[in-house]
Amino acid sequence: MVAPPDNDVLWARGLHYSYSGSPALTGVSIGVREGEILAVTGPRGSGKTTLLKCLSGQLLADPGEVWFNSAPVHTLSRGARERLRRERFGWIDSRPHLVPELTGWENAALPLLVRGTIHREAKRTATEWLERLDVGDCARKRPGALTQAQRQRVAIARALAADPTVVFADEPTAPLHQADRAQVLRTLTTAARSHQITVVLATLDEESTALADRTVTLVDGRRGGAIPAPDASEGEGRAACSVSA
Ligand SMILES: Nc1ncnc2c1ncn2[C@@H]1O[C@H](COP(=O)(O)OP(=O)(O)OP(=O)(O)O)[C@@H](O)[C@H]1O
Numbered sequence: 001m002v003a004p005p006d007n008d009v010l011w012a013r014g015l016h017y018s019y020s021g022s023p024a025l026t027g028v029s030i031g032v033r034e035g036e037i038l039a040v041t042g043p044r045g046s047g048k049t050t051l052l053k054c055l056s057g058q059l060l061a062d063p064g065e066v067w068f069n070s071a072p073v074h075t076l077s078r079g080a081r082e083r084l085r086r087e088r089f090g091w092i093d094s095r096p097h098l099v100p101e102l103t104g105w106e107n108a109a110l111p112l113l114v115r116g117t118i119h120r121e122a123k124r125t126a127t128e129w130l131e132r133l134d135v136g137d138c139a140r141k142r143p144g145a146l147t148q149a150q151r152q153r154v155a156i157a158r159a160l161a162a163d164p165t166v167v168f169a170d171e172p173t174a175p176l177h178q179a180d181r182a183q184v185l186r187t188l189t190t191a192a193r194s195h196q197i198t199v200v201l202a203t204l205d206e207e208s209t210a211l212a213d214r215t216v217t218l219v220d221g222r223r224g225g226a227i228p229a230p231d232a233s234e235g236e237g238r239a240a241c242s243v244s245a
Contacts, residue, residue, distance in 0.1 A: 006070065009034040009198050010166060015054050015064035017047075024050040025061065026221045032166070037189055037199045039209040042218035048202035051218065052168045055200060056089050057081035069165070086115065090159030090167040090197075092188075094174040096143075096151040104130060104138035104146070104154050111162035129157040133187050149180040156188050166198040173205060182207050 008031040017025040025047045032038050032055075040048050053059040055066055057073050060081075066073040068088070073081060085091075090111075098107045109126035113119070130136050135146075135153040143151050152172065159167050172188065173181040189211045192199045201208060209215045217224035 007033055008067075009036075009069060010055055010200070011067040012055055012061075013065045015051070015061040015066070017050050017054055017059055017061050017064070024221050025054065025064075028064075028218070028221070028223055030055075030216060030223070032198060032200060033213075035193070035196045035198055036214065037192060037201065037212045039212035039215040040200060040202045040218060041204065041209055041215055042224070044204070046218040047221040048218055049170050050221075052170055052200060052202050056091065056166075056168045057085055086111065088165045090162055090164035092156055092159045092167060092169040092172045094171040096148070096155035096175075098143040098151055098154060098158075100143050103140050103142055104135065105140070107143070107154055108157040108161050110158060115162070126157065126161050129161040129191075130154065132191055133157050133160075149176050149184060152176060152184060153187070156184070156191075160191055160195070160197065163195075164197060166200065167192060169199060169201045171202055171204065173203075173208065181205065185211055 010032040011030075013029045015025050015028040016023070028047070028051060030051075040051060042048055050059065054061045054064065057066065057076070060074065064074065068084065073084065076084065099110070102110070105123055105126045108130055109122040112122035112125060117125075127136070127139055130139050130153075133153045133156055135150050135157065138146055138150050138154060143154070146154065152175070156172065159169075169188065173185050176184060185208055189199065191197075201212060203209060
């Protein structure tokens with residue numbers, strides 16, 4: 001095994017993944033820098049979700065290597081991968097899967113409570129994140145009383161409140177109206193940048209890639225070219241980062 005570059009928080013080499021014999025990823029290699037916002041784009045079915053699941057340890061590439069902070073993830077047991085996901089990674093899905101019986105703050109605090117954080121502290125952190133994401137007024141409401149955009153913000157707060165090193169966001173604005181998309185995405189990227197959280201963002205949306213530092217494209221489960229983000233004066237992405245392929 002070759003160790004990854006020190007400055008890559010996530011590093012993957014030669015990822016292959018098949019669903020019942022149908023290949024979804026065929027030899028994808030990628031490096032993600034600490035604090036970087038990386039957009040993964042490509043047509044429907046090109047393997048974006050599968051890549052995020054392999055990088056986050058939900059799926060085990062076969063073959064392929066995934067390293068997090070210079071330690072191998074692909075050799076960990078299922079239990080150790082689950083622990084890593086719980087403690088270091090956040091996941092934002094394209095649909096906000098909130099617990100209907102819990103209030104906004106309880107939903108946002110869930111990963112902290114599962115981890116054993118004391119109730120008062122978990123509530124304070126969750127409430128702060130809801131406020132940062134402009135849904136402070138949803139703290140006491142149940143998901144059924146919220147709009148889809150509010151629910152998605154609560155789901156984002158839940159991912160960020162647990163103090164993750166990396167957040168994986170799988171088309172997080174897909175279910176939103178056009179007007180809400182840019183705002184929700186801007187809120188996510190601003191919050192991530194201000195807390196040095198690395199974000200790997202699967203998206204079909206050009207607006208999303210403009211907010212990223214770098215974009216990689218998948219085509220039929222393989223890497224296409226890397227597109228540097230526009231200059232800060234044109235978009236909000238930082239200057240282009242180098243690609244490790
Ligand atoms: N659970 C599954 N079982 C069987 N095939 C799957 C499964 N999930 C994904 N696939 C297939 O694997 C390939 C890659 O899918 P994936 O969802 O990773 O792509 P994607 O780029 O995220 O697509 P989309 O933009 O539609 O979400 C596709 O051909 C898809 O049909």
